[in-house]
Amino acid sequence: MKAIYILWLRELKRYSRSKAQIATSLGQPLLYLLVLGYGLSPIFRRSGEGSYLQFMAPGVITLTVLSLSMFSGASLLWDRQFGVLRETLVAPVPRIYIMIGRTFGSASTALLQGLLVGVVCVLAGFRPLSLQSLPLALVFLVLIAVVFTAIGTAIGSTLKDMQTFQMVTNLLVAPLFFLSGALFPLDDVPAALKFAAALDPLSYGVDGFRGALIGEAHFGMKLCFAVLSVLGIVMLSAGAWRFAKMEA
């Protein structure tokens, strides 16, 4: 337990010290929020769908959590390259603890960054349904962070070099995000797109999170919760399995 705690704490310390990283990873969500959010707002309103900012802000917060979670695998590669990982791998603790500590540490930093973007969204004019809806929304955000950090960890412990890792994650993050319904409602899209969105795990994250925040859900919150929980367990196991096979 002590080992899990200290590795979790390490990720948080490193996050809180990388001010530049915190600032730069605000850039992309801000771009979406301010340019797309305000830019598409008139069209959205004209078609009778209400405020676009209200609709897409949850998606932007999700994007932040998604990218930080996925790229946590990069810190694994980084630590392996610089030997930091080796110190933990010869320690008298089972590897699964090391994997859990790191994964939850990275998930926590992704969550914190998501909350930071959430604050920015509120400043930009986003208003959640009610304060009571926030705890449930947080549950969904935590699930998103854990699922995608576990995926990032699994990829990071399978691949060997940083370049390949970045290629693979970039290849995954964009379609995951665009298909998720973060930027447009899934209700009236063509069947093929609807099908693709249903296969995208992030769709359930976005939908559940948005459902909790503004009360509009496509799949329904129960289904979202179930899909994310099952996927979380599967991906954590996959991450643990890959991690155990990784060479020191």
Added chain:
Amino acid sequence: MILVENLTKSFGGLKAVDNISFEVNRGEIFAFLGPNGAGKTTTIKILTTLLRPSGGTLRVDGLDPGREAVEVRKRFGIVFQDSTLDTDLTAWENMEIHAYLYGLARNAWRGRAETLLRSFELWDRRDDRVAVFSGGMKRRLEIARGLLHTPQILFLDEPTLGLDPQHRNHLWALVKERNKAEGVTVFLTTHYMDEAERSAGRVAVIDHGKIVDIGTPQDLKRRTSASSLEEAFLSMTGRSVREEGVSNVEEMRQVVRIWSRK
């Protein structure tokens, strides 16, 4: 303390360690001396549970590293060839992580960490990020960290690689001091003859995965009628430069790694 009998490790068809046997006594400083690619690091990796041997028996403090990995890990501290410090964190935080990973009691490790950092002359820099440390300071910190959980054995794999003579001297003085003060057994590898001669009680000369000779530096010199250990070493391992053999072993390791990934 360490008992190795007929240890063999092959990568594919290549034998990195070829049927070696030796013993390290409690409290002694024992050196593995050999050219690059001789099998020094492979042996350390096997003793420290990071690699499984292909054959042979070994005991570390009476335990089998292959089957009782966690227990064995509690008993040794290790300083790898490449630094494993977290450079984003401070010296103290690096010690703290180690203490938690080894499950040390809070009131016990803090005092010991202070003692170690003081004797390794790092106490005043404990709150500085490791990224700003010099090579010598990093090495000292790694050794201090490796000793934090009061191990029975300290493994040092080429600990002075890349350090200038002043730092090397300083480092060996510190290691010897700890060896005397705490009786910690030290197993080190080096390809610097003078270091083996000055620091170690006994030296094993290893080449091509085989042990060529074991004894005190004086014994080795006498047996080859050489005036220095360097002379003795060269007469045992030959004078030619063998880049090819070195890269072959490394290459096989790489290939095997790629295969085992599938």
